Amino acid sequence: MASAVADEIGAGRTGIRIAPGNALNDIAENDVYGVYGALVRELSRLGLAYLHVAHMGVLDLNRGGADLPTRIADIDNGTADVIAVASMSLANPDFTTPAALRN
Numbered sequence: 001m002a003s004a005v006a007d008e009i010g011a012g013r014t015g016i017r018i019a020p021g022n023a024l025n026d027i028a029e030n031d032v033y034g035v036y037g038a039l040v041r042e043l044s045r046l047g048l049a050y051l052h053v054a055h056m057g058v059l060d061l062n063r064g065g066a067d068l069p070t071r072i073a074d075i076d077n078g079t080a081d082v083i084a085v086a087s088m089s090l091a092n093p094d095f096t097t098p099a100a101l102r103n
Helices: 002-009 032-044 068-076 087-091 098-102
Strands: 015-018 050-053
Touching: 015 032
Parallel strands: 015 050
Antiparallel strands: none
């Protein structure tokens, strides 16, 4: 299905969301690492735009277009555990440490 969508609209415009270990509706997955490991390996061959993994635990927030103070506020107020700074961190080596994010 993912390859059919990617073929139709382009892999660069296709994203997939998976939720390994999700117990919603009494779903029981006995081999999360094996099943999702194989799935991710196969999806990686397609060159998709992104893979969104919804898993219990840390919330990584990517608020596209937001300025750095807004992203830092997301951590300070508990909205997110981790923020994505993406191209800002690639363009500015000063963003490589958490202390630098707060200065």
